Amino acid sequence: MAAKNFGHAFFCAFITLIISYPIIGFNLEAQGIDVTLTGADTTTIVLVLLAALVVFLFQLFRDQIMGALKRVPMPSSDANKEPMAENKRAKIESWILTGIVVFALFWPFFVSRGSVDLATLVLIYIMLALGLNVVVGLAGLLDLGYVAFYAVGAYTFALLSQYLGISFWLALPIGALLAALFGLVLGFPVLRLRGDYLAIVTLGFGEIIRILLNNWTTLTGGPNGIGGIPDPTLFGMEFGRRIKEEGNTSFHETFGIAYSGEHKVIFLYLISLVLAVFTALVIRRFMRMPVGRAWEALREDEIASRSLGLSRTAVKLSAFTIGAFFAGFAGTVFASKQGFISPESFVFLESAIILAIVVLGGMGSQIGVVLAAIAVTILPELAREFSEYRMLIFGAAMVLMMVWRPQGLMPMRRIHIELEKQE
Amino acid sequence: MQDLLYFSQQLINGLTIGSTYALIAIGYTMVYGIIGMINFAHGEIYMIGAYTALIAITGLATLGVAWLPVILIVALVCAMIVSSAMGWAVERVAYRPVRGRHRLIPLISAIGMSIFLQNYVHLAQGSRNIGFPSLIEGSFRFGSSEGFQMSLSYIQITIFVTTLICMTGLALFISRSRTGRACRAVSQDLGMANLLGIDTNRIISATFVIGAALAAVAGLLLGMYYGSVDPLFGFIAGLKAFTAAVLGGIGSIPGAMLGGLILGVGESMTSGYLSGEYKDVISFSLLILILLFKPTGLLGKPEVEKI
Numbered sequence: 001m002a003a004k005n006f007g008h009a010f011f012c013a014f015i016t017l018i019i020s021y022p023i024i025g026f027n028l029e030a031q032g033i034d035v036t037l038t039g040a041d042t043t044t045i046v047l048v049l050l051a052a053l054v055v056f057l058f059q060l061f062r063d064q065i066m067g068a069l070k071r072v073p074m075p076s077s078d079a080n081k082e083p084m085a086e087n088k089r090a091k092i093e094s095w096i097l098t099g100i101v102v103f104a105l106f107w108p109f110f111v112s113r114g115s116v117d118l119a120t121l122v123l124i125y126i127m128l129a130l131g132l133n134v135v136v137g138l139a140g141l142l143d144l145g146y147v148a149f150y151a152v153g154a155y156t157f158a159l160l161s162q163y164l165g166i167s168f169w170l171a172l173p174i175g176a177l178l179a180a181l182f183g184l185v186l187g188f189p190v191l192r193l194r195g196d197y198l199a200i201v202t203l204g205f206g207e208i209i210r211i212l213l214n215n216w217t218t219l220t221g222g223p224n225g226i227g228g229i230p231d232p233t234l235f236g237m238e239f240g241r242r243i244k245e246e247g248n249t250s251f252h253e254t255f256g257i258a259y260s261g262e263h264k265v266i267f268l269y270l271i272s273l274v275l276a277v278f279t280a281l282v283i284r285r286f287m288r289m290p291v292g293r294a295w296e297a298l299r300e301d302e303i304a305s306r307s308l309g310l311s312r313t314a315v316k317l318s319a320f321t322i323g324a325f326f327a328g329f330a331g332t333v334f335a336s337k338q339g340f341i342s343p344e345s346f347v348f349l350e351s352a353i354i355l356a357i358v359v360l361g362g363m364g365s366q367i368g369v370v371l372a373a374i375a376v377t378i379l380p381e382l383a384r385e386f387s388e389y390r391m392l393i394f395g396a397a398m399v400l401m402m403v404w405r406p407q408g409l410m411p412m413r414r415i416h417i418e419l420e421k422q423e
Numbered sequence: 424m425q426d427l428l429y430f431s432q433q434l435i436n437g438l439t440i441g442s443t444y445a446l447i448a449i450g451y452t453m454v455y456g457i458i459g460m461i462n463f464a465h466g467e468i469y470m471i472g473a474y475t476a477l478i479a480i481t482g483l484a485t486l487g488v489a490w491l492p493v494i495l496i497v498a499l500v501c502a503m504i505v506s507s508a509m510g511w512a513v514e515r516v517a518y519r520p521v522r523g524r525h526r527l528i529p530l531i532s533a534i535g536m537s538i539f540l541q542n543y544v545h546l547a548q549g550s551r552n553i554g555f556p557s558l559i560e561g562s563f564r565f566g567s568s569e570g571f572q573m574s575l576s577y578i579q580i581t582i583f584v585t586t587l588i589c590m591t592g593l594a595l596f597i598s599r600s601r602t603g604r605a606c607r608a609v610s611q612d613l614g615m616a617n618l619l620g621i622d623t624n625r626i627i628s629a630t631f632v633i634g635a636a637l638a639a640v641a642g643l644l645l646g647m648y649y650g651s652v653d654p655l656f657g658f659i660a661g662l663k664a665f666t667a668a669v670l671g672g673i674g675s676i677p678g679a680m681l682g683g684l685i686l687g688v689g690e691s692m693t694s695g696y697l698s699g700e701y702k703d704v705i706s707f708s709l710l711i712l713i714l715l716f717k718p719t720g721l722l723g724k725p726e727v728e729k730i
Contacts (some may be wrong), residue, residue, distance in 0.1 A: 015508045015511060015512055017507045018504060018505055018508040019505060019508045019512055022475050022478055022479075022501070022505050023471065023474060023478075023505075023547050023548065024477070024546060024547045026478050026482070027547075027548065028477060028478060028481060028548055028549075028553050030551065031552045034554075035553055035554055035556070036481065036485070037475070037478065037481040037482050037485055047581060080450050106630040136527075140527065142527050142530060142531070173453070188717070190711070191715075193715075193718065194526075195528060196460070196461050196527075196530050197714050197718065199461075199667075200461065200662075200665060200669075200710070200714075201710070201714055202712050203662070204662070204666075204708075204709070204711055205711065206708035206711050207662070207707055208623060208703075208704050208707050208708065211700070211701070211703055212549070213703050214700075215700045215701065218663075237439055237543070242456075259619075278450060283456065283465060326485075330644050345556060348658070351539075352534060352538055354535070358536075359531055388546065389542075389546070390539055391541070391542040391545075392538075392542040392543060394535070394538055395535045395536065395537070395538030395539030395540070395542060396535070396539050397535070398518045398532065398534065398535025398538070399516070399532050399535040399536055399539065401493070401535075402517075402521050402528050402529070402531050402532035402535065403517070403521055403532065406524065406525075406528050408519070
């Protein structure tokens, strides 16, 4: 048995060596204009050889290993259990969700400033991922330029505040609507395209937006970005130590408490929390509305849906626009949180991260996406020494998910009616 | 006369870049023609080819080899071997298991692979760009010494000639050899080819290997032409090459060559007459416009939607 695989196993191990040894085993070092080549240290080379050996052994005993894996019983025995009744499950779910939101409301008052700041970032990613989930997960349109809408939201707020002095609360709807408008205008011609062409066109669009932001120096400041973006205010109360704008009062003076930098951080966190919950709820409603059903129907079978009278353009366009709207939302919050934005923040990699979140969480599933957003943002912070491996692991995880579990870690559970069992 | 010289200069620059785009575009178009997926990681394979060539060149310099043809050939062969192995492995690991599933799944897998490879090189070789020795110096110059001088450098001639050799070789391979005939058969009808006794898995692997080897050639040539490489080197070039493939009609090999040349010339005219910063905008806009108005490209066949 193993003898038959020997040639193949040897070949695979050899290929492993070829693709890893030249790139990992030699280090190019630039010294001025001269480039020198040094060999990697012994540990690295041993690791490369070890990897080749592992590949060799795996391929050699492939049949046995795969056979053994098949015989191992699946750890979860959910498959045989009766599914929980729909209304009961929904009730439990809503209780748990309410509990989590209440916990999230009070949590920032007891932890450090850094964690609250990180949590705000997580919430922004949750908003983005929920928005992209509509486009990719529900409507099945692969959008690789999603970050463009995020950029539109962020730059709208930055430019409006810089040139017109508009505050966060006014910029929030404007930014989101403008992003939605961009989505509408871009989507209208593009949505006739098939899946993979659409992906490339959106990718091109994202790059065009970034290049424009980078080069339109007179308006956007080019690579230097825009700074001094104001913080949000609470009914005209500012969170800074001193008041920046005429007519505003300051938060700590109004309530007669000592000034603390944490107030602003917590306030931003709470705004993001409210907006993220709002995003989740709105999208949840959409999913149950006819338009939401139409998204999924079109994703599953375009020809069948069209012959049933669904307008392809209208349905896809609505998904695209709604996705863009929430990206604009997230962008505005992001601009306000950072206080400074530049085209650096809106590169393709960012789109890929958001896509990875949606894919890992399970396309279409809201809870899955939220959990994935938390995991993807927090895990690199917890394991700082591995943070440079973050994108490497992302890429590998995306491939592995597609190979083994394309429905994601927590796939969407479809609301369905089951026929009664016939005797 | 000045204007004509300036124009010819842009034309030469455009054709140089365009012919390398065409080399990379072959990989996209052959894979698309056979299994109908966009090999998003192809740009990264090209980048790995460039890195391997640089490693080989530096290694030879350390060993004291100074004879140019040896350096070039060794670098080329090393780059082609590593890139081909990479192309083979990528297909095996990331694409074969998901073949035939919903359209988006192979594409997402390919994006994951692209990110993985980018960071693989980033971690192993650092994120800074590294100077690439140009090796082939010198140029022919035309025009008066006080006005604008058109230059045709030796490296540009090398790029033309190498591309021409590769393209001719590929055309002969596809039209004459047994494997080439099998490739054409598989791209026409995969299932039927399988029934007729063609090992389709082997042919698909061969397609990836050929595409990767040509991308490695482009990697070495463009590395010398631009004078530096970095881990993000492949992303934009891959996107441009994909644009070229779509422009010519994806799935069609002559289309990829034509598309590459048109795109290269268009780009260099933009940077010559308008502004260098916006040349990427032009090529992406071109891509969007073609996909909107003529998705089959210049030489592509219309795709029939089957129920």
